[in-house]
Amino acid sequence: MQRFFPALVGLVIVLAVLSSCMFIVRERDSALLFALGEVRETISSPGLYFKYPPPFENVVYLDRRLQTIESRDPERIQTAEKKNLLIDYYVKWRINDPRLYYVTFGSNSNAAIERLQAQIRDALNAAVNVRTVRQVVSSERDTLTDEILSAVSKRAAPLGVDVVDVRLRRIDFTTEISESVYRRMEAERKQEANRLRASGAADSERIRAEADRKQQEILARAYAESQARRGAGDGQAAAIYAESYGKSPEFYSFYKSLDAYRSAFSVHDSTLVLSPDSDFFRFWNNAAGNQPAPAR
Incomplete structure (x- = not known):
C-alpha cells in the first residue's frame, strides 16, 4: 500500500x-x-x-442572456407645463461586447444596472421636459418611447451593452395636478357632449322639416288626385242622372223624393215644420205626385 x-x-x-x-x-x-x-x-x-x-x-x-431593469420607484419628471408626472418603466438589455463590458464594470452587474438607470433617467427628463401632459400621456407616447430608446442605446453602446427595448409601464399624475387634470377632462367631455347634442338637434330639425315637406307634398298630390277623381265621378253621375231623367222624368222625380224622405227621416226624433200640401209631400199619399185639390 x-x-x-x-x-x-x-x-x-x-x-x-x-x-x-x-x-x-x-x-x-x-x-x-x-x-x-x-x-x-x-x-x-x-x-x-x-x-x-x-x-x-x-x-x-x-x-449574455436578455436581462430586465425595472424602476424601483416611479420617476418624478416635470413636463413643459411645469407639472410633475410619476413614470414607471422597464428596460430590456444584454451584454453586447464582453471585453468592453468587463473593462467598464468588471463582473459587477449592479454597477451596470445603476449606470443604465442613470442614463434612462437623463433620457426621460430630456424627452418629457419638452412635452405637455397630453403629449406624454396620449398623443406622442410612442414617439417619446422611441426617443428614449435611441438616446439610451447610443450612450450604452460604448459600455458594451445593447439596450433592446424601453417601455413606459405606467404614467400617473401627482396629487397636486390630478384634480385640475380631471376638471379639464370633464370640461372637455362636456364640451364634446354639447357639440354632439347640438349637431343631433340640428339633424333632428332638418330630418323633421324634410319629413313635413314630403308629407305636405304627398297630401297635396293625394288631395289633387282625389278631387280629380271626385270631379270625374260627379261628372259621370250627372251624366247618368241626366240620362235617367231624360228617359223617365216622372220616375226620376219619384226616386229623388224617396231619397229625400229617407234622408229627412233617418235621424230619430226629427221634426219638420211643413205644410201638408207642400211640394215636399207630393209623393207622400199619391204615387203619381198629383196634389189634391185644396179644401174649401
Missing part, C-alpha cells in the same frame, strides 16, 4: 492539473480568457475549451 501511495498522489495531482486546463462555456454565457491578468480571448460559442493552468491563465464568465 505504501508503494502505491506516491503513485496515487501523483495521479491526483495530474488530474487536478488537467481539470484546471479545461473549461466549459455554456449557451447562456460568454467567457473571457485572461493570461497573466490581460484579456487574451473572448469566447461566445458554447463548448469544451483548453487553457494553461492558473496562475498562467484563468476564465471569467459573463451572462
Whole structure:
C-alpha cells in the first residue's frame, strides 16, 4: 500500500492539473480568457475549451442572456407645463461586447444596472421636459418611447451593452395636478357632449322639416288626385242622372223624393215644420205626385 501511495498522489495531482486546463462555456454565457491578468480571448460559442493552468491563465464568465431593469420607484419628471408626472418603466438589455463590458464594470452587474438607470433617467427628463401632459400621456407616447430608446442605446453602446427595448409601464399624475387634470377632462367631455347634442338637434330639425315637406307634398298630390277623381265621378253621375231623367222624368222625380224622405227621416226624433200640401209631400199619399185639390 505504501508503494502505491506516491503513485496515487501523483495521479491526483495530474488530474487536478488537467481539470484546471479545461473549461466549459455554456449557451447562456460568454467567457473571457485572461493570461497573466490581460484579456487574451473572448469566447461566445458554447463548448469544451483548453487553457494553461492558473496562475498562467484563468476564465471569467459573463451572462449574455436578455436581462430586465425595472424602476424601483416611479420617476418624478416635470413636463413643459411645469407639472410633475410619476413614470414607471422597464428596460430590456444584454451584454453586447464582453471585453468592453468587463473593462467598464468588471463582473459587477449592479454597477451596470445603476449606470443604465442613470442614463434612462437623463433620457426621460430630456424627452418629457419638452412635452405637455397630453403629449406624454396620449398623443406622442410612442414617439417619446422611441426617443428614449435611441438616446439610451447610443450612450450604452460604448459600455458594451445593447439596450433592446424601453417601455413606459405606467404614467400617473401627482396629487397636486390630478384634480385640475380631471376638471379639464370633464370640461372637455362636456364640451364634446354639447357639440354632439347640438349637431343631433340640428339633424333632428332638418330630418323633421324634410319629413313635413314630403308629407305636405304627398297630401297635396293625394288631395289633387282625389278631387280629380271626385270631379270625374260627379261628372259621370250627372251624366247618368241626366240620362235617367231624360228617359223617365216622372220616375226620376219619384226616386229623388224617396231619397229625400229617407234622408229627412233617418235621424230619430226629427221634426219638420211643413205644410201638408207642400211640394215636399207630393209623393207622400199619391204615387203619381198629383196634389189634391185644396179644401174649401
